[in-house]
């Protein structure tokens with residue numbers, strides 16, 4: 450349709466059609482279709498194969514083990530959304546949710562923090578449980594607890610699911626309610642006489658450029674979001690605070706254990722106090738570790754560094770799980786976090802200078818589980834003018850300007 454028209458307009462343009470953009474489109478249509486407020490929603494996605502996007506390359510974990518209340522609330526909402534997926538998308542809908550929980554481990558130094566986080570999570574409705582060193586040893590026979598003081602293990606709302614499955618359902622759900630997905634790349638914005646945002650310039654696959662005018666625009670371009678915000682002049686002149694969302698490459702290694710007494714088939718996703726993690730992946734395991742700032746790899750490709758496994762990941766895994774002293778790496782992949790360099794948490798809400806421009810990005814490794822809640826939050830802002838389900842005011846762009854970071858404490 451776009452190629453036949455010179456100009457095109459939409460109530461809402463969403464830039465980036467990964468899980469976050471598809472969720473925004475899904476909820477916008479869900480809230481308005483069939484009503485007087487029915488909104489025209491266009492999602493612009495430059496790569497409909499989704500080969501390099503964060504969503505496709507994610508590990509798909511969901512947990513309530515955070516220390517920022519909004520993150521706990523969003524992930525509880527995500528768990529409920531996932532568990533009720535059939536009621537939303539029909540009896541065939543399946544995203545292979547494995548409710549095995551997360552097991553987060555603390556040394557003596559981190560035990561008090563873990564315990565404080567646990568209390569907050571409980572207050573907000575999480576069903577986690579604390580394990581002492583002795584209880585951990587009894588419950589998880591494969592675990593070396595020598596330097597562990599406390600563990601927290603999630604209940605039925607934690608585990609992992611198929612991220613591609615979630616994206617597919619959100620996308621088809623949005624389309625079936627009338628949202629349009631267009632293949633193209635947002636390359637510029639159109640501004641009005643007073644600098645207000647009026648439209649987006651889209652480069653189509655045939656290299657033609659078209660303008661789509663809009664009432665509202667949402668940036669959900671994952672690791673490219675900082676670049677798109679720059680096109681909207683965010684970070685220059687009187688909008689001097691940039692959107693600090695950048696690519697950070699993370700490796701995921703798939704391996705088999707060749708040792709005795711390996712973690713059983715229903716073992717949780719374990720995160721050690723060193724940051725190393727693993728979970729079951731069918732008959733194998735997957736795991737990894739975020740690099741230190743000085744180790745951050747280049748981001749111009751998705752190549753995998755196998756030395757990083759040998760030198761950094763494996764020694765930590767082998768210490769924590771003796772059965773992993775002998776492992777064989779079978780495959781690996783790299784993916785980009787859409788990393789918020791300010792405080793490693795999502796930026797959700799409008800820009801204070803462009804009142805019709807919204808963000809849902811910067812989730813830094815938490816975004817797939819938070820996509821149902823964050824998409825609904827943006828739809829509420831646009832349709833209802835306020836957050837209705839979860840108050841995410843503190844997660845807005847304003848905190849970047851007022852220097853009020855929302856750091857996770859004791860959470861990887």
Ligand SMILES: Cc1cc2nc3c(=O)[nH]c(=O)nc-3n(C[C@H](O)[C@H](O)[C@H](O)COP(=O)(O)OP(=O)(O)OC[C@H]3O[C@@H](n4cnc5c(N)ncnc54)[C@H](O)[C@@H]3O)c2cc1C
Pocket residue numbers: 464465466467468469470493494495496499501502503504505506507508509510511633634635636669670671672673677699700701783784785786787809810812813814815816817818819
């Ligand atoms: C290795 C790895 C493991 C992870 N593990 C977890 C986990 O266990 N749990 C969890 O919750 N999260 C996890 N994440 C994070 C999660 O995957 C992301 O937070 C989430 O998928 C972000 O979704 P998104 O839609 O914002 O971004 P993306 O999925 O990257 O989608 C953005 C889309 O925007 C498009 N785009 C970019 N620029 C333009 C443009 N100019 N014009 C048009 N389209 C554009 C891109 O093509 C892309 O498809 C992980 C991420 C990685 C990389």
